[in-house]
Amino acid sequence: MSGPISRRDFLKVAxxxxxxxxxxxxxxGCDRLPGAGSGPEPTPLSGPDEMKPNxxxxxxxxxxxxxxxxxxxxxxxxxxxxxxxxxxxxxADWSKVRVEQAVADIRYGDxxxxxxxxIQSSYATLRHAGAxxxxxxxxxxxxxxxxxEEDCSAENSLVTNKKTHGKLSFGHLVPLAATLPVPSxxxxxxxxxxxxKIIGTRLGRIDDPEILTGKAIYGMDIRLPGLRYAVVxxxxxxxxxxxxxxxxxxxxxxxxxxxxxxxxxxxxxxxxTWNAIKGRNALISTWDKGLHPDLNSAxxxxxxxxxxxxxxxxxxxxxxxxxxxxxxxxxxxxxCTADVRRDRCEIWVPTQxxxxxxxxxxxxxxxxxxxxxxxxxxxGGGFGRRLESTNRGGTPAVDYVEEAIQVSQAIGAPVQLVxxxxxxxxxxxxxxxxxxxxxxxxDSIDSLQTNLLEAGEVPTGYWRAVxxxxxxxxxxxxxxxxxxxxxxxxxxxxxxxxxxxxxxVLDLAAEKAGWGKPLPSGQGRGIAYxxxxxxxxCAQVAEVxxxxxxxxxxxxxxxxxxxxxxxxxGMIEAQMEGGIVFGISAAxxxxxxxxxxxxxxxNFFDYPILxxxxxxxxxxxxxxxxxxxxxxxxxxxxxxxxxxxxxxxxATGKRIRQLPVQTEDLTG
Amino acid sequence: MTTxxxxxxxxxxxxxxxxxxxxxxxxxxxxxLTGTKYGCGIGMCGTCTIHLDGKAVRSCTxxxxxxxxxxxxxxxxxxxxxxxxxxxxWAEEQVSQCGYCQPGQIxxxxxxxxxxxxxxxxxxxxxxxxxxxxxxxxxxxxKAVRRAAQGGAS
Numbered sequence: 001m002s003g004p005i006s007r008r009d010f011l012k013v014a015x016x017x018x019x020x021x022x023x024x025x026x027x028x029g030c031d032r033l034p035g036a037g038s039g040p041e042p043t044p045l046s047g048p049d050e051m052k053p054n055x056x057x058x059x060x061x062x063x064x065x066x067x068x069x070x071x072x073x074x075x076x077x078x079x080x081x082x083x084x085x086x087x088x089x090x091x092a093d094w095s096k097v098r099v100e101q102a103v104a105d106i107r108y109g110d111x112x113x114x115x116x117x118x119i120q121s122s123y124a125t126l127r128h129a130g131a132x133x134x135x136x137x138x139x140x141x142x143x144x145x146x147x148x149e150e151d152c153s154a155e156n157s158l159v160t161n162k163k164t165h166g167k168l169s170f171g172h173l174v175p176l177a178a179t180l181p182v183p184s185x186x187x188x189x190x191x192x193x194x195x196x197k198i199i200g201t202r203l204g205r206i207d208d209p210e211i212l213t214g215k216a217i218y219g220m221d222i223r224l225p226g227l228r229y230a231v232v233x234x235x236x237x238x239x240x241x242x243x244x245x246x247x248x249x250x251x252x253x254x255x256x257x258x259x260x261x262x263x264x265x266x267x268x269x270x271x272x273t274w275n276a277i278k279g280r281n282a283l284i285s286t287w288d289k290g291l292h293p294d295l296n297s298a299x300x301x302x303x304x305x306x307x308x309x310x311x312x313x314x315x316x317x318x319x320x321x322x323x324x325x326x327x328x329x330x331x332x333x334x335x336c337t338a339d340v341r342r343d344r345c346e347i348w349v350p351t352q353x354x355x356x357x358x359x360x361x362x363x364x365x366x367x368x369x370x371x372x373x374x375x376x377x378x379x380g381g382g383f384g385r386r387l388e389s390t391n392r393g394g395t396p397a398v399d400y401v402e403e404a405i406q407v408s409q410a411i412g413a414p415v416q417l418v419x420x421x422x423x424x425x426x427x428x429x430x431x432x433x434x435x436x437x438x439x440x441x442x443d444s445i446d447s448l449q450t451n452l453l454e455a456g457e458v459p460t461g462y463w464r465a466v467x468x469x470x471x472x473x474x475x476x477x478x479x480x481x482x483x484x485x486x487x488x489x490x491x492x493x494x495x496x497x498x499x500x501x502x503x504x505v506l507d508l509a510a511e512k513a514g515w516g517k518p519l520p521s522g523q524g525r526g527i528a529y530x531x532x533x534x535x536x537x538c539a540q541v542a543e544v545x546x547x548x549x550x551x552x553x554x555x556x557x558x559x560x561x562x563x564x565x566x567x568x569x570g571m572i573e574a575q576m577e578g579g580i581v582f583g584i585s586a587a588x589x590x591x592x593x594x595x596x597x598x599x600x601x602x603n604f605f606d607y608p609i610l611x612x613x614x615x616x617x618x619x620x621x622x623x624x625x626x627x628x629x630x631x632x633x634x635x636x637x638x639x640x641x642x643x644x645x646x647x648x649x650x651a652t653g654k655r656i657r658q659l660p661v662q663t664e665d666l667t668g
Numbered sequence: 669m670t671t672x673x674x675x676x677x678x679x680x681x682x683x684x685x686x687x688x689x690x691x692x693x694x695x696x697x698x699x700x701l702t703g704t705k706y707g708c709g710i711g712m713c714g715t716c717t718i719h720l721d722g723k724a725v726r727s728c729t730x731x732x733x734x735x736x737x738x739x740x741x742x743x744x745x746x747x748x749x750x751x752x753x754x755x756x757x758w759a760e761e762q763v764s765q766c767g768y769c770q771p772g773q774i775x776x777x778x779x780x781x782x783x784x785x786x787x788x789x790x791x792x793x794x795x796x797x798x799x800x801x802x803x804x805x806x807x808x809x810x811k812a813v814r815r816a817a818q819g820g821a822s
Binding site for chain 1: 669685686689690693696697698700701702703704705706707708709710712713715742743744746747750755758759760762764765766767768769770771774793794796797799800801802803804805806807808809810
């Protein structure tokens with residue numbers, strides 16, 4: 001057949017073909033399926049090359065399925081798991097699925113990637129988005145075959161006629177399906193869990209081919225024609241203001257093209273990152289003493305303790321637990337690439353909060369939202385640092401975005417604004433220092449009360465699991481203390497306190513860890529439980545060894561988690577493992593401290609994080625479930641910290657009430 | 669500025685840069701090979717690891733002038749199509765989280781296996797302790813190196 005055919009002609013031909021001829025040609029399992037292989041194609045359907053039933057998915061007539069990811073990929077795997085959810089109800093062949101990162105756009109609703117919410121809040125939406133598209137493809141196939149939609153099913157990117165066993169590929173059906181009305185959500189059915197083919201499987205990360213070959217694009221990997229690189233000299237003390245600067249030496253550095261004063265400091269702009277860094281080293285800048293010239297973290301801690309250390313009443317157990325400032329220290333330091341022109345602004349940024357970036361960009365660039373485009377790159381670690389829109393002092397926390405925009409505006413060229421590691425640690429928005437008092441009457445753990453206090457002058461904000469960190473550390477340490485004070489087993493006491501899914505994860509972790517089995521001297525086992533924001537119950541048992549010098553090694557951590565329907569078990573286990581390592585770093589490594597208004601740490605030699613040879617054996621057990629899936633990114637690190645310190649108590653009899661653990665806490 | 673000849677991933681380049689520039693920034697900003705990442709700039713995190721004449725080295729503290737005439741391999745040149753046994757093992761063990769440090773991890777592991785094709789667990793852990801991962805993928809990294817050393821079996 002040659003030339004275009006009318007829709008009516010086509011339907012006739014296709015109906016005949018679909019009902020008879022095609023079946024003999026395209027048997028199930030045969031690779032010559034229409035649109036799915038290299039065999040002869042059935043008569044193409046006329047219509048658009050692509051269908052786009054909603055904001056989340058589009059299908060092309062070559063079978064390619066493109067799913068839009070509205071949340072940021074920080075390593076938690078959303079670009080894979082969100083696509084898996086939609087692909088499931090679409091009935092997609094996973095090998096045909098591609099993902100596309102959404103720009104900042106309120107059509108996608110909340111794009112903030114924080115609070116471990118991406119899966120839970122998107123689950124129903126994405127399943128329905130997939131189901132709507134599937135229903136349209138089925139409707140198209142039913143038209144082709146002249147059968148009822150009820151006689152059709154879709155799986156593996158094929159619609160099957162259940163009566164005739166005829167098959168038509170999604171790609172083949174796209175031109176017709178694209179012309180059909182989008183059904184309402186109420187008119188589509190979601191798959192029962194028993195029919196899941198994609199959800200619950202250990203599919204590999206969709207970005208792995210790029211990540212593992214160095215082709216993946218993070219914020220710092222954006223390259224544009226004429227791109228300049230900039231680093232900023234900022235106040236060495238908290239809240240300091242620029243008094244004066246001399247840029248003659250900086251400008252003399254080969255490759256330096258400009259020096260620009262911006263709100264946060266003085267930006268040195270060059271033809272390479274290295275030349276910008278050299279230029280900044282040569283810049284002479286003078287700053288005032290800042291808002292808190294005498295500020296010391298030791299004083300802040302003493303002040304907080306002074307506010308909570310009311311003594312225990314008769315018949316009461318009371319204790320207080322102290323956490324310090326912690327840095328986020330993602331391996332990719334803060335950065336932003338901006339290209340600001342007179343009438344538009346384009347930004348590439350590894351962010352957890354693309355809409356806050358856009359909002360801030362419109363203000364700084366003085367452009368309407370319609371003139372500002374914000375692209376989210378892959379994010380080389382976030383842990384909350386890239387989620388903040390304002391820190392506690394009210395300063396815009398997307399400072400690196402503002403800096404990039406201001407420099408690009410000033411020089412009239414695209415700029416990559418890079419924070420060095422030292423910048424990233426010194427100008428972090430830290431996990432807040434806190435002191436939590438916990439008390440309970442000795443006759444009942446149910447009388448447990450907590451009082452959390454945090455301090456203000458240092459910029460603080462979201463840090464993986466946020467307030468769940470002090471909450472879990474204080475309560476789970478106290479429950480352990482209470483158990484020993486009242487001669488109870490810590491597991492048994494927790495079993496009395498918990499019910500349902502919470503007790504189930506506790507029991508699972510205890511059983512898998514061999515709770516109660518004796519350990520050699522110098523070793524100990526500790527247990528803890530928490531559900532961050534009350535959504536995902538997680539229990540852990542840590543085993544530690546403590547040597548004569550007070551050095552702690554975490555040998556093993558057993559973790560049980562109930563996150564509802566597991567979308568991708570491998571990625572869930574990875575999140576739990578990662579949180580455990582993150583928690584041990586916080587528990588055993590270093591704090592951020594302040595002296596005379598200045599952050600004292602600057603790089604991995606004075607703010608170390610756990611290394612491979614210090615990492616424990618980790619076992620993760622996921623409770624089977626068909627409940628709504630809940631988040632996993634921030635569920636394990638709050639549990640690890642008290643599990644480890646409770647294990648240290650079991651090993652040494654020394655109770656840790658302040659992190660990080662110091663070797664001198666455990667000697668003498 | 670000085671003209672320096674480099675051999676990266678089997679290709680010859682001539683770059684006109686300050687001879688003290690760390691190789692990392694020449695790779696990233698001059699040659700556009702952004703697979704090698706910046707992490708700390710002081711040789712502590714290993715994210716910028718590349719191969720210099722087959723040995724794993726930190727490119728962030730290596731002056732470009734010192735590598736003239738040497739064979740440089742970056743993550744982009746480890747295999748033509750991502751089929752190095754370590755790249756396959758990394759995917760199979762679902763190692764990547766944010767993925768940012770993984771080029772440095774893989775280059776470190778590749779140098780280990782080139783020198784010691786059947787490393788003990790202790791040798792693997794010691795070698796991989798050179799590279800930081802804030803996402804905490806260490807257990808999977810060790811498994812993936814072991815898998816690659818055993819010819820792909822888990």
